[in-house]
Amino acid sequence: MAVSARSLQLAVFAGLLAAAPLALPNDYYINILILCCFNALIVMGLNLLMGYAGQVSLGHAAFFGLAAYTTAFVTATAGLPVWAGVPAGIAVSALVAWLIAVPTLKLQGNYLAMATLGFGIIVSIVFNEAVNITGGPSGFVGIPRLKLLGYAFTSDTAYYYLAAGVLWLATLVSRRIIDSRTGRALRAIHVSEQAAQAMGVDIARHKRFVFVLSAVYAGVAGTLYAHHLTFVAPSSFGFNFSVQLITMVVLGGMASLWGAVAGAFFLTSLPEFLRVFEEMDILIYGAMLVACMMFMPSGLVGGLGKLAAWLKRKLTANPTPGQKPGQKPGLKADSRG
Amino acid sequence: MLFGAPQYLVSGLTVGATYGLTALGFTMIYNTTGIINFAQGEFVMLGGMLSVVLLKAGLPLPLAILAAVLCSALAGCLMERAVIRPVGRAAPVNLVIITIGVSILVRGVVMLIWGKDTFALPAFSGAKPLRFLEASVQPQSLWVLAITLLVLGALKLFFSRTIHGKAMLACACERKAAALMGISVERMAMFSFGMSGFLGAVGGAILTPITLTSYDVGVMLGLKGFAACILGGLGNPFGAAAGGLILGVLESFGAGFISSAYKDAFAFIVLLLLLFVKPTGLFGGPKSDRV
Amino acid sequence: MAELLPELLAVRGVSVRFGGVQALTEVDLTARAGDITSVIGPNGAGKTTLLGVINGAVTPLGGSVRLDGADLSGRPIFERAAAGVVRTFQNLEIFSNMTVLENVMTGGHLHAGYTLLDSLLRTPRFRREEKRLAALCREKLDFVGLAHKAHLPAADLPYGEQRLLEIARAIAVEPKLLLLDEPAAGMNNKETQQLGAIIRRIRGELSIGVVLVEHDMELVMDVSDRITVLNFGRILAEGTPREIQDNPEVVAAYLGED
Numbered sequence: 001m002a003v004s005a006r007s008l009q010l011a012v013f014a015g016l017l018a019a020a021p022l023a024l025p026n027d028y029y030i031n032i033l034i035l036c037c038f039n040a041l042i043v044m045g046l047n048l049l050m051g052y053a054g055q056v057s058l059g060h061a062a063f064f065g066l067a068a069y070t071t072a073f074v075t076a077t078a079g080l081p082v083w084a085g086v087p088a089g090i091a092v093s094a095l096v097a098w099l100i101a102v103p104t105l106k107l108q109g110n111y112l113a114m115a116t117l118g119f120g121i122i123v124s125i126v127f128n129e130a131v132n133i134t135g136g137p138s139g140f141v142g143i144p145r146l147k148l149l150g151y152a153f154t155s156d157t158a159y160y161y162l163a164a165g166v167l168w169l170a171t172l173v174s175r176r177i178i179d180s181r182t183g184r185a186l187r188a189i190h191v192s193e194q195a196a197q198a199m200g201v202d203i204a205r206h207k208r209f210v211f212v213l214s215a216v217y218a219g220v221a222g223t224l225y226a227h228h229l230t231f232v233a234p235s236s237f238g239f240n241f242s243v244q245l246i247t248m249v250v251l252g253g254m255a256s257l258w259g260a261v262a263g264a265f266f267l268t269s270l271p272e273f274l275r276v277f278e279e280m281d282i283l284i285y286g287a288m289l290v291a292c293m294m295f296m297p298s299g300l301v302g303g304l305g306k307l308a309a310w311l312k313r314k315l316t317a318n319p320t321p322g323q324k325p326g327q328k329p330g331l332k333a334d335s336r337g
Numbered sequence: 338m339l340f341g342a343p344q345y346l347v348s349g350l351t352v353g354a355t356y357g358l359t360a361l362g363f364t365m366i367y368n369t370t371g372i373i374n375f376a377q378g379e380f381v382m383l384g385g386m387l388s389v390v391l392l393k394a395g396l397p398l399p400l401a402i403l404a405a406v407l408c409s410a411l412a413g414c415l416m417e418r419a420v421i422r423p424v425g426r427a428a429p430v431n432l433v434i435i436t437i438g439v440s441i442l443v444r445g446v447v448m449l450i451w452g453k454d455t456f457a458l459p460a461f462s463g464a465k466p467l468r469f470l471e472a473s474v475q476p477q478s479l480w481v482l483a484i485t486l487l488v489l490g491a492l493k494l495f496f497s498r499t500i501h502g503k504a505m506l507a508c509a510c511e512r513k514a515a516a517l518m519g520i521s522v523e524r525m526a527m528f529s530f531g532m533s534g535f536l537g538a539v540g541g542a543i544l545t546p547i548t549l550t551s552y553d554v555g556v557m558l559g560l561k562g563f564a565a566c567i568l569g570g571l572g573n574p575f576g577a578a579a580g581g582l583i584l585g586v587l588e589s590f591g592a593g594f595i596s597s598a599y600k601d602a603f604a605f606i607v608l609l610l611l612l613f614v615k616p617t618g619l620f621g622g623p624k625s626d627r628v
Numbered sequence: 629m630a631e632l633l634p635e636l637l638a639v640r641g642v643s644v645r646f647g648g649v650q651a652l653t654e655v656d657l658t659a660r661a662g663d664i665t666s667v668i669g670p671n672g673a674g675k676t677t678l679l680g681v682i683n684g685a686v687t688p689l690g691g692s693v694r695l696d697g698a699d700l701s702g703r704p705i706f707e708r709a710a711a712g713v714v715r716t717f718q719n720l721e722i723f724s725n726m727t728v729l730e731n732v733m734t735g736g737h738l739h740a741g742y743t744l745l746d747s748l749l750r751t752p753r754f755r756r757e758e759k760r761l762a763a764l765c766r767e768k769l770d771f772v773g774l775a776h777k778a779h780l781p782a783a784d785l786p787y788g789e790q791r792l793l794e795i796a797r798a799i800a801v802e803p804k805l806l807l808l809d810e811p812a813a814g815m816n817n818k819e820t821q822q823l824g825a826i827i828r829r830i831r832g833e834l835s836i837g838v839v840l841v842e843h844d845m846e847l848v849m850d851v852s853d854r855i856t857v858l859n860f861g862r863i864l865a866e867g868t869p870r871e872i873q874d875n876p877e878v879v880a881a882y883l884g885e886d
């Protein structure tokens with residue numbers, strides 16, 4: 001269905017990613033763009049888990065951090081090359097996710113939220129306290145810059161194109177998973193585990209798969225992050241960051257691929273724009289969260305969709321059936337992306 | 338080998354009392370509205386910070402605490418009226434994010450006005466430790482425990498004797514039924530936010546003389562309160578209070594006997610293990626899905 | 629003649645407790661291939677619980693469930709679906725986040741003959757299989773008369789059609805045995821008649837054995853080959869529709885209910 005429309009979206013996205021640095025001349029902005037790509041990558045995985053499969057994770061920052069610290073340790077402490085550190089980081093994230101997935105994903109609702117939250121906090125405490133390995137609260141310094149196949153990503157623009165390319169690839173992978181039997185199974189689990197199982201879906205396996213996949217996305221982002229900044233500190237991987245990630249998912253629009261990207265880019269760059277308000281930025285950030293959720297509950301993409309529908313109604317003056325009233329957006333929600 | 342155990346028990350119970358009061362606040366709101374209020378920890382912070390500020394403004398300590406607690410209760414009501422009620426029955430995640438937004442806002446406002454410093458509050462009745470068994474007990478610990486017990490007792494009476502209390506339990510069981518019985522679910526929701534503001538602030542105010550306070554203490558206290566809630570079985574008020582005390586003691590023993598660096602982790606490790614074994618909490622009944 | 633048909637489903641001595649409620653006590657149920665076997669009884673009699681025991685959603689205290697002679701006891705729900713037992717739900721469990729066709733294609737989950745790698749690489753096999761599955765599922769929609777609504781959001785269907793969609797989704801699993809839990813609930817007379825015809829065709833054209841839980845007696849008496857009556861979790865009677873209608877105990881149980 002609409003295969004060409006989906007290819008077109010991906011092509012446009014590639015174009016936008018490629019053109020973005022041209023519109024933003026200085027390195028400061030390029031660095032923000034790079035961070036946007038990292039966050040979008042994590043959020044895209046989290047959205048597969050939360051938006052599509054309906055499983056909340058309040059501890060996703062941990063997977064991002066585990067990968068970052070692992071590659072930092074492998075490359076800086078153990079002195080192995082970067083091409084060994086990156087897969088090791090991703091593998092550790094995936095392995096930890098795989099291990100905790102079985103008991104965790106049996107839980108539902110607030111209990112699942114609590115378990116993932118607890119996991120995230122424990123990991124972040126380890127980052128802070130295992131000073132010998134992580135460098136403790138003051139951080140891990142001296143991580144080498146990324147160098148792959150003899151090419152050193154010294155310029156920020158080169159690094160941006162790497163991050164953007166990875167993000168685009170992740171988008172393609174997500175799209176293809178969503179539009180397959182696996183994607184349907186995940187969406188089915190979101191709405192009714194009973195019905196999904198009755199149709200022959202092994203829900204434990206699918207939940208574990210999507211949990212590990214989301215950890216891999218976060219792991220990829222984590223390793224790229226570490227080799228970009230060459231410095232990591234535990235404060236980047238704590239509860240606050242987990243919450244920010246969730247907010248990006250919900251603000252972008254649950255179960256929407258482009259929502260995840262939009263949410264990540266918007267919320268990552270927002271503080272940069274708010275910087276002009278000096279100390280007030282945190283206030284504005286909080287206020288925007290509340291306001292967006294109050295007035296745009298289906299997220300940026302849902303809000304734009306509604307606006308488009310409204311415009312269309314106005315223009316054609318031909319009433320089209322809108323959303324059914326009383327339909328709740330969000331976890332138990334509809335919306336395809 | 339159990340050297341120091343009574344000491345750890347006392348300090349665990351003291352901190353645990355605040356976790357318990359925070360957890361109680363979570364439960365109240367959860368029972369009437371189904372929302373997990375991530376701004377709960379900010380009420381605890383407000384209780385401590387406002388007490389400090391009012392004391393500095395010249396109010397005598399008891400009055401400063403009373404006013405701080407009432408202000409926090411008011412903040413709770415205000416929160417319900419301003420951001421929870423207008424969205425009606427939105428999806429749970431959206432509501433959670435709204436409460437997270439509120440917590441960021443509250444923290445931001447407090448930081449802007451009073452800065453990032455750490456503040457202390459004088460103990461209610463002197464700081465000379467009392468000897469009790471092998472433990473040296475700060476008088477403030479006794480205050481904390483006594484006030485917590487008092488609050489719990491009052492709540493117990495409130496739930497069993499007053500129409501509002503019974504209505505709140507009715508709300509918990511069946512919103513629709515409560516509405517049919519003529520209980521205004523909206524008013525109950527506002528009341529529960531006010532109550533949790535009150536409970537959290539009490540916990541914050543009585544603990545501050547021991548642990549100090551600053552604009553950002555609410556985050557961890559809130560999370561521990563949530564953990565206590567789950568530990569006790571979500572939705573069960575006295576389970577939540579007990580969960581808080583247990584959590585406090587576990588943490589204190591873990592810090593004392595195993596490693597103080599990982600003090601904050603113990604609570605969550607125990608919680609995780611418990612969830613994996615008995616997903617409905619220590620005092621929660623079995624849960625079954627109907628199809 | 630009925631004696632010649634092989635036993636498709638054999639439930640023997642099943643008991644279920646929910647806390648203090650004894651939902652089923654020593655219940656037997658036999659469904660023969662090519663039969664429509666109905667289970668009736670007042671509300672709370674344990675009918676839904678019995679279907680749950682058969683499809684694995686409810687774990688019984690004791691007893692056994694066999695399909696085509698193979699013991700299903702202790703096997704998880706999804707394995708039983710693969711073995712050939714599928715159910716619909718009394719309180720509709722439509723996938724409200726999908727289109728009508730996607731719902732049915734989820735029912736075809738086990739019949740999509742490609743791997744995750746195929747879907748990532750969009751191999752010819754993936755394309756071929758998705759196309760085949762979509763065509764197959766359209767047929768199932770056609771079977772219940774919903775083909776023209778394939779691309780609507782499932783949540784937008786009226787109630788009666790959502791019930792039909794559940795049936796289409798269930799037969800897309802291509803089961804040996806279909807368990808229907810009050811499929812006529814919320815349907816008007818005309819829809820119920822059409823439903824009766826569909827149930828007959830499921831047995832006749834698709835050769836799927838049917839266990840029907842239903843309150844609409846007209847429908848039950850009309851389509852059933854055998855009927856089992858449950859009351860307070862116990863079997864009250866078993867027999868042909870005629871025998872059941874003439875059974876004084878059954879009549880008493882039903883009259884006693886209202």
Ligand SMILES: Nc1ncnc2c1ncn2[C@@H]1O[C@H](COP(=O)(O)OP(=O)(O)O)[C@@H](O)[C@H]1O
Pocket residue numbers: 625626627628646647649650651669670671672673674675676677678
């Ligand atoms: N998940 C459950 N937890 C507790 N009690 C249940 C559950 N499911 C069913 N029951 C009880 O078991 C009995 C049988 O229910 P059910 O099988 O739904 O009856 P029916 O479908 O015949 O109306 C009822 O008393 C019902 O309240």
Ligand SMILES: [Mg+2]
Pocket residue numbers: 675676677718
């Ligand atoms: Mg039933």
